[in-house]
Amino acid sequence: MQLKSMLSAIILALSLTACSTVDKIVYRIDVPQGNYLEAATVKQLEVGMSAEQVQYLLGTPVLIEPFDHSKWYYVYLQQKAYQKPEQYTLIVNFDQKGKVASFDLDKPLPDESKPAINNAVIHAEKTAPKSWWKFWQ
Template identity: 60%
Template sequence: MQFKTLFSAAVLAFSLSACSTVEKVVYRIDVPQGNYLEASNVAQVKQGMTVQQVQYLLGTPVLIDPYSNSTWYYVFLQQRAYQSPEQYTFTVKFDQRGTVTETNLDKPLPEVISQNENNTIIERKGDATKKSWWKFW
């Protein structure tokens, strides 16, 4: 009798521990860190642009070269749920006058699927003067 109880307890323990080793059961959010870089914005950075134009387009860089102040590093680290993190580094070099002389992107950025995802315009259908049933004044 005691053997059956121990055996069933062991089977139950092993079955519960087997369930906990299954990957992708717990939801993990996507974690972007650093400067959010989009391929369309990075493509707009051209030689001859000023410091202010680059900063307006891409934002404040993560790192400015401490020795010369003429090299800006935009670092974007993206970790999607259970995938390994991907790092993209965009380097912008300026000359003494503060204009872009060289740009370098270490690897191509992923394309954004939907450009208008966050710019949704909500339109109201029907007559705007028509009041709903609960507004009686």
């Protein structure tokens, strides 16, 4: 008799956990990979800059064309929690003199100066200090 009740309790527990509709229980961190590209630094990139200036501004590229060193790739991959990953690719082309001839960003970068939607500002209520004999209020 006790075996039947134990077995029914196990089956009930397994069936309840199998039909759970709770999604996204495990916390996932934001994972940035590659060259961190900011909209403000990409706006500073100009035609005519030297390779050293570009590397100082944006960092070392993820990929340099192996046979033609005049093309640099900056790849930034951002995955926030359970959202789809977003990839941004900046291609910098240099001329024969080593100056920036052109650059192309595949899609606009998010502006980080704007506050995110989920960032809430919490203000504590300022209250007067209570007297020690009015602790029940």
